[in-house]
Amino acid sequence: MQNQIKVGFESPSNIALIKYWGKYGEQLPMNPSLSFTLSHCKTLMEIEYTSSLDLELDFYFENKINNKFKEKILKKLIRFIEIFPWIQNARFVIHSSNTFPHSSGIASSASAMSALALCLVELDQKINNTKYIDSNKDFLISKLARLGSGSASRSIYKLGALWGKVDSLPTSSDEYAIEYNQIHSNFYNMNDAILIIDGNEKSVSSTAGHELMTNHPYRESRIRHARENLNKLMDCLIVGEFNSFADIVEREALDLHSMMMTSSPSFILLAPNSLYAINHIRQFRSSQNVQITFTIDAGPNIHVLYTQKDKEKVETFLNEHFLKTGIAKNIIWDQMGPGPKVL
Numbered sequence: 001m002q003n004q005i006k007v008g009f010e011s012p013s014n015i016a017l018i019k020y021w022g023k024y025g026e027q028l029p030m031n032p033s034l035s036f037t038l039s040h041c042k043t044l045m046e047i048e049y050t051s052s053l054d055l056e057l058d059f060y061f062e063n064k065i066n067n068k069f070k071e072k073i074l075k076k077l078i079r080f081i082e083i084f085p086w087i088q089n090a091r092f093v094i095h096s097s098n099t100f101p102h103s104s105g106i107a108s109s110a111s112a113m114s115a116l117a118l119c120l121v122e123l124d125q126k127i128n129n130t131k132y133i134d135s136n137k138d139f140l141i142s143k144l145a146r147l148g149s150g151s152a153s154r155s156i157y158k159l160g161a162l163w164g165k166v167d168s169l170p171t172s173s174d175e176y177a178i179e180y181n182q183i184h185s186n187f188y189n190m191n192d193a194i195l196i197i198d199g200n201e202k203s204v205s206s207t208a209g210h211e212l213m214t215n216h217p218y219r220e221s222r223i224r225h226a227r228e229n230l231n232k233l234m235d236c237l238i239v240g241e242f243n244s245f246a247d248i249v250e251r252e253a254l255d256l257h258s259m260m261m262t263s264s265p266s267f268i269l270l271a272p273n274s275l276y277a278i279n280h281i282r283q284f285r286s287s288q289n290v291q292i293t294f295t296i297d298a299g300p301n302i303h304v305l306y307t308q309k310d311k312e313k314v315e316t317f318l319n320e321h322f323l324k325t326g327i328a329k330n331i332i333w334d335q336m337g338p339g340p341k342v343l
């Protein structure tokens with residue numbers, strides 16, 4: 001029997017500026033998406049492997065056996081057997097934890113699935129002595145992460161990532177994300193303060209939301225919009241122009257939520273306080289001339305993005321207007337990050 005092999009990674013979450021919403025085939029994106037990698041919101045995962053007759057798994061979340069997560073991870077592992085046949089004869093003991101609080105409404109699938117992919121590729125190297133060329137290894141990790149959860153494909157790079165085929169970027173692909181680093185210094189260390197408007201689990205899963213895009217009446221125009229927004233955003237990122245950046249990022253977030261509102265069945269994930277926060281942020285920007293904007297994922301929480309230049313002013317505003325008033329139940333202070341790390 002093979003000796004025990006232990007691997008571990010921490011992997012961050014990411015925030016999409018151009019949103020992935022809708023898929024085809026085996027978790028391939030309907031349109032390309034672009035994200036900033038986060039720093040503090042991450043998953044820490046350690047895997048102990050021993051060879052075994054059949055696939056076996058013990059899954060601990062925050063040091064406690066968690067059978068709900070075990071079932072989810074087992075399904076993913078079975079899916080990965082096609083890529084790594086040795087998984088069929090592996091016994092895994094997985095310990096996983098998140099740095100962000102429970103019931104924050106922050107999805108952990110991007111950080112968790114990217115951590116899992118990083119660990120499995122590392123195990124493959126150790127078990128089979130597999131040698132990878134650097135970029136091929138990244139693409140494989142990103143592909144595995146994608147099969148776990150689409151947005152996870154973008155969590156494995158520092159600063160920024162792009163997932164989906166874009167003609168102007170020859171290495172881009174629907175199968176995996178690539179690093180995106182054509183970012184002006186004005187956007188370096190961009191802050192992301194996540195206003196927790198509602199920390200409960202969302203009423204409609206991303207999986208269900210993606211599915212509703214397949215026959216959505218605005219499907220074709222959404223694909224066109226996302227591509228146009230992506231091209232404009234890439235231009236802004238290169239030159240460091242904030243106002244157009246804010247305009248595109250906000251319209252993308254609202255486009256995503258418009259798709260939810262106009263799908264059949266229709267659903268609304270924004271809460272009254274999400275709209276209150278949006279209006280307040282816009283007013284603050286125009287009256288104070290500060291570099292602040294927002295984006296929103298599939299939920300009511302607002303990601304407030306702001307540059308280093310206005311950090312102090314914005315954080316005072318967020319504390320005073322959202323935390324002290326109870327509009328936000330909590331604020332998670334995050335920023336652009338350096339990507340995954342070996343544990």
Ligand code: PMV
Pocket residue numbers: 015016018019020021033107109149150151152206207256297298
């Ligand atoms: O990776 P999923 O299937 O949870 O989808 C994520 C979708 C959004 O967070 C709304 C957008 C994105 O690109 O991350």
